[in-house]
Amino acid sequence: MKARIKFCKYGSLRFIGHLDVMRYFQKVMRRADIPIAFTGGYSPHMIMSFAQPLGVGVTSSGEYLDIELTKPVASKQTVAQMNAVMAEGIEVVSFVKIPEEKKYSGMTITAAADYRVTFLASGRSAEKICPVPEDLKEQVKAFLAQPKIKVLKATKRSEKEVDIRPMIYAMEAGDEDIRLFLAAGSENNLKPDLLMEAFLGFCGKEKEAYPLHFHRMDVYARNPAIPADAMERNKKGVGLVTLESLGKEITG
């Protein structure tokens, strides 16, 4: 049986990198006595995969990992069991059953993620938040109206120019934050800091002058019920739904 765990990451644990979060969850499985399945072979390891890595310094209220179980366990009790052995800064939000087929795994289906970007008084603390500067707010429409937004994206070996416009599904500036809804996953992936850098550049600003904090709100997959050519394909809650919503509560 396959299950999906949703968790949030905040506070001091935002300084723990992706690989260490994976190691952390392996130990959580043992501490919480979760009947997780292992691969076969000479060096068995837990069957566990994360939907989308989170950068160091970024907080999140919607992170996902999928695991395989050797026997069913009840959602509610499992969440409690895991949270009883957690360090402050990572908390399990939900535990749901997902379809067995590989094509439904979080890593395969991840298509988008949404973020909240806040402006900080200084890079020293993510707690002291400033209002979104008016002059930037006004530029969002014009920024999005560009037919193409070319940025330099660092690859493993070099840099290449890519058009990120198609990967921006939504960008809205409010008084307190800018909300982003961006392509994510193995096919197309746009990191929010890269977008904000392009946006500040478009506004003629130095990125160093605007310390930002990024918070990932959730991770989304294509809604299987919506046809691929539908108008609302890239709309949150319609064409794209949270990974959590694709699972089912397991009752005891």
Next chain:
Amino acid sequence: MRKLALNDEILLKIEKPARYIGNEVNSVMKDLEKVDIRFAMCFPDVYEIGMSHLGIQILYDMFNQWEDVWCERVYSPWVDLDRIMREEDIPLFALESQDPVKDFDFLGITLQYEMCYTNILQVLDLSGIPLEAAERTEEDPVVIGGGPCAYNPEPLAEFFDLFYIGEGETVYRELLDLYKKNKADGGTKKNYFEKAAEIEGIYVPSLYDVTYNEDGTLAAFVPNNPHAPRTVKKQMVSDLTMTYYPQKPVVPFIKVTQDRVVLEIQRGCIRGCRFCQAGMLYRPTRERDVEKLKEYARQMLKNTGHEEISLSSLSSSDYSRLKELVDFLIDEFKGKGINISLPSLRIDAFSLDVMERVQDIRKSSLTFAPEAGSQRMRNVINKGLTEEEILTGAGQAFAGGWNKVKLYFMLGLPTETEEDMRAIPELADKIARKYYEIPKDQRNGKCQITTSTSFFIPKPFTPFQWARMYSNEEYIARAAIVKHGFNDQLNRKSLKYNWHDAEITVLEGVFARGDRRVGKLLLEAYRLGCIYDAWTEVFDYEKWLAAFASTGIDLAFYNERERGEDELFPWDFIDTGVTKDFLRREWERAMNAEVTPNCREKCSGCGAARFGGGVCHESKN
């Protein structure tokens, strides 16, 4: 939300910020209002090294079991953060509360190896505590040192208020109660130190005066205060089973050197290798009860979620219930995907069988530590391992499918000749020949024999404490002889040779057997910018040479002379239970290449029997 001592900008700029945020699973938080004593426990090296140390985990757990004490951890900031802290004037902090170390009652520093001494000064300096004890005020924490290097505390005497000589589980409660009482009575730190000196095992360096002879050797070492005893007695846990053991060790977020559950099965070693300080200091050998260990293993794996468990001791093969314990671990945990690792095992049929069972098919390399190449030399060091045993063990391993062997030796041992040096590559070659005796179709490709040599450093309280060391150049010349020897071997293509740095060796020698005067060398080296000397990428020998030059410390005096039979050593005021007479007898036997039987075969009367426990009284129970 948890507060952090470092701001986000710094944390995102430095390497591995997780080293500094604390908050790990099983780390202990307490209410400041409800504790009387704040104890900062420091391992003066980087987090990944310090977190791997069992001793600190034991003491951390013991202190925090006491309601009135809050023990927190402190490690050396890595060089990147070190620079930022100095630039921005950020005081060193403890991981749990993230509060400055200076606010604590105690700063305890474990002294595990000499090459971390400059890091001790770094820790004091970044904490804002005066480096020299004499300059500290009532506001500063009490700085206390312990661990193996505390058995010759003299090079560090100027920087510590107290040293704890012996195993930490014994007199800390007394020491802390005294602190509370002294504080309640309105006593000064001086009052406290005087009373502390009366606790067995506590050494207060400021209460002793040292004088020297014209030739530079120690003339006298005497108390200057009626509270200070003439000798300080090592403290030891006589029943290991009944003492503290951390069942909820702290689980680091990042990968550390020892990323596993560590089960200490025994303390001490029956073997009596003459170069080995631990083997002499931790006498008598004491075992932990096997049933208790099984229970600890269960609890600790459950509480940490680690995927590996390792046994810890100086010589696991000598633990009397090893087979039972190993069988239990395999039966109980193997099926749950837990790895079992068994370091310091002698290679024989039993250990090969165990390794076969714990390691599946992935055969890692086998390790032998003959320590010396020739049988004569092995007799000198009392390493009771014969060439036949090595070859038989290797042969069995090869037959079992292993094809990688690691060999460890020391160069520069007392009485070493060129012949002894050449015996190292010869032994490696014999092992390779053993491999190629196996018919071609039955063996697994080529074998790989990797030989490493380090240079021998005489340590206090060993039979070799009288021995001379050599110069840097001489060490390199000896390694070159070994290197050439390898080129002459038949199977040279299957043999690999590595040797250790000689510069660090020479320095370690000075601090291992140094006296109070070498403290100023340390201070000078630190002022010139030396820290992390154990890290080759940071170590700067030129700065050390400059420190020698400006302080006038004579390296040859400390390293390059054999000490006289009657010479008074800086560490002689410590009573470890093992007598100087015994050590001298062992030195003489070494000179005659005579082997001394191990503690289980025959008691050699080292003196440790007076502790009334362990192997000395085994057969009499």
